[in-house]
């Protein structure tokens with residue numbers, strides 16, 4: 001397996017029309033680690049995440065400047081094939097987004113096919129099973145692989161989306177509040193998965209759940225009003241934050 005790359009965000013600015021959402025943000029995400037991003041609603045977490053895989057520019061009147069590097073690769077270089085880039089940088093959203101007309105099997109297989117990986121039927125089945133095993137969904141769906149993805153519960157659909165993202169062996173995984181709609185058991189399953197991915201995938205996890213950030217991440221970044229206030233090893237950020245704004249947020253004085 002290829003080693004996970006670092007993600008370096010440099011002097012990023014992003015806006016929607018006249019509304020600025022990210023100001024001069026620089027963040028280094030360590031290769032193969034989990035970087036958690038916390039901060040109050042509207043502070044720009046999702047926008048920042050969407051700048052990493054160039055999804056932001058598909059919003060109306062969206063603008064972006066600055067740089068993002070995944071390993072040595074400049075995400076905003078002119079020659080970049082954005083579709084291929086988004087396969088290297090998988091994304092999972094707060095609400096599950098399975099392909100509604102496809103079966104469970106096809107939801108995972110479609111990503112592998114679209115990535116241009118040519119595989120025999122047997123190899124494809126093996127890859128689909130491996131991805132479903134990794135996301136913890138396999139025992140629940142192995143007997144109904146050709147049933148509709150929409151027949152799954154919300155938590156199961158979310159794990160299906162994670163399996164779909166993992167099936168193409170992404171270098172980076174962007175997770176935007178992936179457990180917000182999940183029950184405690186499914187949440188625990190996803191947290192364990194994040195732990196297991198360590199070293200093989202570089203993860204950026206946006207979460208409102210500070211216990212979750214403390215449990216699963218190596219470092220945590222705190223954002224406020226489009227600005228990165230502080231980025232530190234998670235234990236240090238949660239126990240001895242260096243910025244008074246971080247401390248105010250952690251102690252519930254705002255947000």
Ligand SMILES: Nc1ncnc2c1ncn2[C@@H]1O[C@H](COP(=O)(O)OP(=O)(O)OP(=O)(O)O)[C@@H](O)[C@H]1O
Pocket residue numbers: 016019020021039040041042043044045046047048059060
């Ligand atoms: N499509 C859009 N068009 C216009 N403004 C937007 C759009 N999406 C987000 N914004 C604005 O950009 C700012 C940052 O939004 P963003 O969704 O990145 O915040 P967030 O930190 O992810 O919030 P939450 O925790 O609620 O998900 C907000 O002021 C929001 O209103």
Ligand SMILES: [Mg+2]
Pocket residue numbers: 045046047176
């Ligand atoms: Mg958001």
